[in-house]
Every structure is written in C-alpha cells, then in structure tokens.
Amino acid sequence: DGGITQxxxxxxxxxxxxxxxxxxxxxxxxxxxxxxxxxxxxxxxIYYSQIVNDFQKGDIAEGYSVSREKKESFPLxxxxxxxxxxxxxxxxxxxxxxxxxxxxxxxxxxxxxx
Amino acid sequence: QQPVQSPQAVILREGEDAVINCSxxxxxxxxxxxxxxxxxxxxxxxxxxxxxxxxxxxxxxASFNEKKQQSSLYLTASQLSYSGTYFCGTExxxxxxxxxxxxxxxKLTVNP
Numbered sequence: 001d002g003g004i005t006q007x008x009x010x011x012x013x014x015x016x017x018x019x020x021x022x023x024x025x026x027x028x029x030x031x032x033x034x035x036x037x038x039x040x041x042x043x044x045x046i047y048y049s050q051i052v053n054d055f056q057k058g059d060i061a062e063g064y065s066v067s068r069e070k071k072e073s074f075p076l077x078x079x080x081x082x083x084x085x086x087x088x089x090x091x092x093x094x095x096x097x098x099x100x101x102x103x104x105x106x107x108x109x110x111x112x113x114x
Numbered sequence: 115q116q117p118v119q120s121p122q123a124v125i126l127r128e129g130e131d132a133v134i135n136c137s138x139x140x141x142x143x144x145x146x147x148x149x150x151x152x153x154x155x156x157x158x159x160x161x162x163x164x165x166x167x168x169x170x171x172x173x174x175x176a177s178f179n180e181k182k183q184q185s186s187l188y189l190t191a192s193q194l195s196y197s198g199t200y201f202c203g204t205e206x207x208x209x210x211x212x213x214x215x216x217x218x219x220x221k222l223t224v225n226p
Contacts, residue, residue: 031212042116042201042218043156050212059115059215090155096212101146103203103214105155 003027004106006091011111013085021076021109023091030096032074033103036060037088046089049074050096078111085113115140117204119217126192126224134187134220136202143209145178145185150219151198159187159200164209189222197224 004025013019025032031050035043045058049068063082068074074093078085088110092103117138124132136145144163148156162178162185178185189196199221203214 035216040218043203043216045213045215048213056213058213094212101144101161102158103146103148105157107155 006106025093029093031094033092117217123221138183144205146203
C-alpha cells in the first residue's frame with residue numbers, strides 16, 4: 001500500500017535535547033512538507049521541499065532543521081533552540097505534476113518535551 | 115497571511131446544513147479544503163482553482179470568489195461522519211508555489 005509513515009507516534013524528550021522525527025513516503029512524490037499543529041492554531045508550515053537536496057523555510061522554521069537526501073525521506077530535527085517544541089507534528093507529500101493537487105498527510109507524531 | 119475561517123465552531127443535528135467560510139487578505143490562486151478527525155491526519159476534500167475549476171468530494175460543495183478572496187464550504191444534509199475540524203488552505207499568487215497557508219480551523223459537531 002502506498003502512503004506516508006511517521007514514527008514514532010508518541011515521543012517524549014527532556015528539555016535541551018535534539019530530537020529527530022521520521023517521515024517516509026512511497027508515493028513517488030517530489031514535494032514533502034512538515035507542519036506543526038497546536039490546539040486552536042491550525043497547521044503551520046515549518047519546512048518544505050520540492051526536490052531532493054533542496055528545501056525552503058516555512059512560516060515557523062526557527063529551531064528546526066531538515067534534510068532531503070532521498071526522495072522518499074524528509075526527517076525533521078527539533079533542536080534545543082526551539083522554545084516551545086511540545087506539539088503534534090504532521091508530515092505531508094504531494095506530486096508536482098499538473099493535476100496533482102492533494103497533499104497526503106501522515107498519521108503524525110505527538111512530541112512532548114518536559 | 116493566515117486565512118480567517120468562520121465560524122470557529124458549529125453544532126448541528128443530523129440532516130441540517132452548514133456553511134464554513136474562509137477569507138484571505140491576499141490574492142489567491144487556489145483554495146483547498148481538508149477535514150481532520152480528532153487525533154488523525156487531515157484528509158483532502160476538494161480544491162477550487164482560480165478560473166472556476168472545482169475538484170473533489172461528491173457530497174460536499176464549495177465556492178470560490180476570486181475578487182473577494184473568499185471561499186465557502188457547503189455541507190448539506192449533514193451526517194454523523196461529517197464531524198471533525200475543517201481547514202482551508204490557500205495558495206497565494208499565480209500558483210506553482212506548492213505551498214499552502216492553512217486557517218485555524220472550524221470545528222463541526224453533528225449530533226443524532
């Protein structure tokens with residue numbers, strides 16, 4: 001089955017530690033996205049990538065880093081510089097050909113930092 | 115930059131209708147609608163493109179007023195399965211950015 005996987009579903013970390021969230025897709029999509037979701041705030045874009053080895057900052061990139069070494073994978077690192085990292089993180093992907101309109105979302109990772 | 119959705123929440127009885135609005139201060143190329151159930155991933159409902167093209171869900175309709183930079187989602191004869199939070203995502207400018215800006219969501223509850 002084609003889809004997007006995110007792991008783990010729940011993640012707990014101590015303040016001051018970096019943590020990497022996994023996102024893998026087998027949909028052969030070129031574009032991939034990371035969103036952060038807080039209660040009442042909707043989905044806010046952290047980073048996105050339209051092609052391997054290239055990515056752009058979204059609206060709330062500070063304190064986060066990404067890499068795109070493979071088409072299938074777009075890991076997100078939440079660094080210790082992120083002041084309020086506890087949130088629900090969603091990864092998405094999308095084809096870039098004409099008519100490919102839908103972003104497909106993974107099941108999300110709920111990160112708790114204490 | 116973030117589009118404004120209204121209302122923030124709505125409660126319906128099964129069979130009733132609802133309208134959810136999405137308004138932007140920017141010129142829009144497209145508006146996308148998603149529904150998210152609690153603890154799950156958002157699911158695509160439909161896209162409305164500049165120029166009038168509309169693609170998506172069979173039982174849910176929407177409109178896109180390009181001049182007013184507004185879109186409305188129409189949920190008719192609501193079913194229990196329609197419950198969830200609805201998000202609009204807007205693509206600004208002339209398209210091709212591959213980037214959406216989402217509103218804060220409208221929580222819809224359908225009761226029996």
